[in-house]
Amino acid sequence: MPVSTEAKLSALPSVDEVLRTELAERAAEDYGRPGVVKAVRAALGRARTAIRRGEEGIFSAQAIAEAAGKLLAEQARPTLRPVYNLTGTVLHTNLGRAVLAEAAAQAALQAMREAVTLEYDLDHGKRGERDEHIRDLLCELTGAEDATIVNNNAASVLLVLNTFSLHRETVVSRGELIEIGGSFRLPEIMERAGATLIEVGTTNRTHLKDYAAAIGPATGLVLKVHPSNYRIAGFTAAVPVAKLANLARERNVPILYDLGSGTLIDLKGLGFAHEPTIAEAIAAGADLVTFSGDKLLGGPQAGFIVGKRSLLAEINRNPLKRALRIDKIRLAAAVATLALYRNPAKLRQCLPTLRWLVRPVEEIEAIAKRLAPHLAALLSPFFEIGIVSCKSEIGSGALPLEVLPSAAIAIRPTAKRHQGQALERLGWALRKLAIPVIGRIEQQQLLLDLRCLDDEGRFLANLSGIDLSEQKGLQ
Numbered sequence: 001m002p003v004s005t006e007a008k009l010s011a012l013p014s015v016d017e018v019l020r021t022e023l024a025e026r027a028a029e030d031y032g033r034p035g036v037v038k039a040v041r042a043a044l045g046r047a048r049t050a051i052r053r054g055e056e057g058i059f060s061a062q063a064i065a066e067a068a069g070k071l072l073a074e075q076a077r078p079t080l081r082p083v084y085n086l087t088g089t090v091l092h093t094n095l096g097r098a099v100l101a102e103a104a105a106q107a108a109l110q111a112m113r114e115a116v117t118l119e120y121d122l123d124h125g126k127r128g129e130r131d132e133h134i135r136d137l138l139c140e141l142t143g144a145e146d147a148t149i150v151n152n153n154a155a156s157v158l159l160v161l162n163t164f165s166l167h168r169e170t171v172v173s174r175g176e177l178i179e180i181g182g183s184f185r186l187p188e189i190m191e192r193a194g195a196t197l198i199e200v201g202t203t204n205r206t207h208l209k210d211y212a213a214a215i216g217p218a219t220g221l222v223l224k225v226h227p228s229n230y231r232i233a234g235f236t237a238a239v240p241v242a243k244l245a246n247l248a249r250e251r252n253v254p255i256l257y258d259l260g261s262g263t264l265i266d267l268k269g270l271g272f273a274h275e276p277t278i279a280e281a282i283a284a285g286a287d288l289v290t291f292s293g294d295k296l297l298g299g300p301q302a303g304f305i306v307g308k309r310s311l312l313a314e315i316n317r318n319p320l321k322r323a324l325r326i327d328k329i330r331l332a333a334a335v336a337t338l339a340l341y342r343n344p345a346k347l348r349q350c351l352p353t354l355r356w357l358v359r360p361v362e363e364i365e366a367i368a369k370r371l372a373p374h375l376a377a378l379l380s381p382f383f384e385i386g387i388v389s390c391k392s393e394i395g396s397g398a399l400p401l402e403v404l405p406s407a408a409i410a411i412r413p414t415a416k417r418h419q420g421q422a423l424e425r426l427g428w429a430l431r432k433l434a435i436p437v438i439g440r441i442e443q444q445q446l447l448l449d450l451r452c453l454d455d456e457g458r459f460l461a462n463l464s465g466i467d468l469s470e471q472k473g474l475q
């Protein structure tokens with residue numbers, strides 16, 4: 001005779017009974033008793049629902065404790081986790097931009113674990129300055145007189161605008177009023193900095209005379225922005241920074257050049273289009289230059305401001321600087337990253353960002369060839385594997401038109417029906433792996449661009465845990 005729902009419900013163990021199982025007692029040691037009690041209640045609640053729906057199952061104290069243990073493990077898993085970035089975008093803002101050099105990671109770790117001379121002058125045994133740690137290095141690498149570091153480049157720009165243009169005007173070309181992913185829109189930042197925006201020229205053409213007409217007694221700053229994430233092509237004109245710097249000097253107004261991604265080395269030597277380097281911007285006469293730590297530079301999130309000593313002194317006196325300052329952990333990583341630039345010949349070896357950017361396509365193809373048979377075995381019979389040429393991009397608005405020839409594993413559904421759904425579910429299964437794998441779907445196939453893959457063995461071991469049960473319903 002079948003057992004009634006009522007009987008099944010009243011046979012469920014009590015919370016106390018579940019808590020007395022060995023499993024729950026061990027869980028209490030790991031997660032704390034209050035959390036385990038909550039999880040057991042949740043597991044019992046699910047069991048009651050299952051019984052009322054007439055679902056079959058074992059609802060013993062042991063089984064409920066196991067279910068509670070699973071819930072606890074899920075809750076304990078951090079949401080900020082390592083992933084495989086096989087998107088083909090090397091500096092992927094949503095995936096944390098630059099992957100740091102080992103030296104930078106070690107420096108950060110040490111700064112976390114030990115007391116450090118963050119603002120302490122060992123020579124004199126008294127209070128020191130946070131900027132001391134990067135000033136000489138940045139000046140050496142850029143040719144600037146002085147330097148500071150803040151939370152990120154948005155903070156650099158905000159701080160400079162607020163220092164020189166509060167209740168005053170900032171002159172910018174209409175072709176450079178940029179929005180950078182997320183919510184960094186120059187006009188809005190300017191408003192929050194307390195600066196009045198004076199737009200000059202047109203979207204595609206701005207001339208020196210446009211700036212000359214706009215600069216007046218109320219001008220606090222002339223701003224030039226490197227159009228990092230877009231290009232205006234065709235019938236265009238922009239004023240080179242050297243000419244603009246001359247004009248600004250004549251009018252006795254400081255000029256800021258926001259380089260955004262900013263590079264310390266000439267990328268031309270690595271086969272890319274020329275990007276103005278920080279040193280070139282300084283040499284051309286920019287009074288101040290701002291750039292990011294975690295874009296092409298390959299370091300931690302940070303913003304740098306380099307330039308004239310007298311202007312940096314004013315910036316350092318701005319109370320906002322304190323609110324935008326960087327912590328010891330990222331400062332340590334930034335210093336270690338910058339130090340690598342002292343030896344450009346070795347840079348490629350130690351900076352993952354740079355190594356991936358210049359990785360030869362033949363090397364990426366070779367990885368694809370080695371991995372393809374393993375992937376084919378793992379994903380059959382639902383998917384077939386191919387190797388395709390593709391294009392990676394730098395990302396984070398650096399050299400937006402530059403595409404890097406690369407190679408990808410292309411995964412295509414074998415069944416002709418429900419292909420889109422099969423790919424969606426495959427993407428989901430890849431994201432559910434112990435180390436999620438992030439690729440991109442393009443033209444009815446899922447592409448895994450292998451430019452940023454280093455440890456193939458670990459990648460395959462991780463991939464062998466893939467759960468394709470969701471594919472069965474589609475066949």
Ligand SMILES: *Cc1c(COP(=O)(O)O)cnc(C)c1O
Pocket residue numbers: 152153154155157180184225226227228229258259260261291292293294302303396397
């Ligand atoms: C990326 C970028 C910024 C913002 O830098 P973050 O480090 O992301 O805050 C500012 N200006 C330009 C031109 C940029 O490309």
